[in-house]
Amino acid sequence: MINSFDxxxxxxxxxxxxxxxxxxxxxxxxxxxMLGPVMEDISxxxxxxxxxxxxxVDDNPDLAREYGIMSIPCVMVxxxxxxxxxxxxxxxxxxxxxxxxxxx
Numbered sequence: 001m002i003n004s005f006d007x008x009x010x011x012x013x014x015x016x017x018x019x020x021x022x023x024x025x026x027x028x029x030x031x032x033x034m035l036g037p038v039m040e041d042i043s044x045x046x047x048x049x050x051x052x053x054x055x056x057v058d059d060n061p062d063l064a065r066e067y068g069i070m071s072i073p074c075v076m077v078x079x080x081x082x083x084x085x086x087x088x089x090x091x092x093x094x095x096x097x098x099x100x101x102x103x104x
Contacts, residue, residue, distance in 0.1 A: 001040075001043065001044075002023065002039060002040060002043050002052045002053060002054050003051075003052075003053050003054075004053070004054055004055070004056065005022075005053040005054070005055050006055075006059065006060055007060050007062055007063055009053075010022070010053070010055060010060075010063060013051065013053070014078065014081050015081070017080045017081045018050075018051050018078075019049065019050040019051065019077075019078070019079050019080075019104050020050060020051050020052075020053060020077070020078040021039075021042075021043070021046075021050045021051070021052045021053070021075065021076075021077050021100055021104065022053050022054070022055055022075065022076045022077075022078065023035065023036075023039050023052070023053070023054040023055070023073060023074075023075050024054075024055050024057050024063075024064065024067075024069050024072055024073065024074040024075070024076065025054055025055070025056060025057065025072055025073050026056060026057050026058050026072055027056065027058070029072050029073065031072070031073055031089060031090040032072055032073040034090050035073045035075075035090050035091075035096075036054075038090075038092070038093045038096055039052065039054070039075070039096070041093060042093065042096060042097050042100060045097070046097075046100060046101070046104070049101075049104050050077070050100070050104045057069060057072060067083075071088050071089065073088075073089065073090060074086065074087070074088050075087045075096065075099070075100070077099075077100060077103035077104055079103070079104065084103040084104070085099060085100075085102065085103030087099050
């Protein structure tokens with residue numbers, strides 16, 4: 001299960017230095033809707049290695065600005081409070097899982 005985070009929840013998780021896989025998305029975004037089920041599957045498979053969250057860029061524009069998100073979907077992996085990897089756009093499950101495993 002992927003939890004929806006707002007800015008406060010994201011900052012709290014970052015302060016705890018958790019390993020986060022963050023899916024920045026918007027409800028109106030077609031590729032984001034395609035990526036959603038892929039991320040759900042991966043989150044179930046890798047839930048013991050990272051916390052999976054999604055952040056709506058329309059509801060949290062401050063985070064989108066802070067992390068320079070110009071295109072969505074944008075999946076970012078954070079380790080120890082630092083950005084470890086970034087993937088733009090929709091990719092098939094195997095490619096996304098490989099990207100996440102490499103960065104967590």
